[in-house]
Amino acid sequence: MSIAITLHVLSAVIWVGGMFFAYMALRPVAASLLEPPMRTTLWRDTFNRFFPWVWAAVILLLVTGYWMLFKKFGGMAHAPLYVHVMNGLGLVMMAIYLHVFFAPFRRMKQAISAQDWPEAGRRLGQIRMLIGINLIIGLVVVAVASGGAYLIV
Template identity: 65%
Template structure:
């Protein structure tokens, strides 16, 4: 159980912390300093390095969360509302990431390869909105995880 909790926390920290850094620190600096060709290329390469970590986080979060829920606590009927909320929000976040990865991110990569900066800018805007939504959901999950059993 300790290993599952540690892996679960590590995976969530990597994913949510990465989104926080990208959205709150890197995005405004890149937008203020870089012209579209450099900015879009930067983001394409940043995502290329960050998304494997997100994939690993998704796998670890699903595996450890399901294992703790079913093997340790005996199933969904045995856990509190906070676990149901965490799982629901986590699955929503994963679905948003899947869409982000297979739609706007792929289109961003193709736009950068073609040097189609207007199209790349549109895709980066879509990615920004999806990451913003996921960041809010991720921070909400952190709040629920840390205090949920006392709140619900």
């Protein structure tokens, strides 16, 4: 169980922390200093490095989360409400990430290859909005995970 919780927490920290850094630190600096061709290229290259870590995090979160769910609670029927909240919100986050990866990110890369900077910027705007939503959900999940046993019965 200690291995599962450690991998689970590290995966959440990597994913949510990465989104926090990207949204709160890198995004405003890139927007203020770089013209669209450089800005969208920076984000493409940043996401190319970050998204494999998110894939690993998603897989580990699912494996370790369900491992702990069945090992500790014997399944969903016996899990407390905060575990159901974490599970549901985590699945929503994963669905948003899959959409980002397979739709606007792919289209942004295509637009950059075609040097269609307005389209690349539009797709980056979609990604920014979705990552912002995922960041808020992720912070809620962290709050539920850390205090849910005490806050939600």
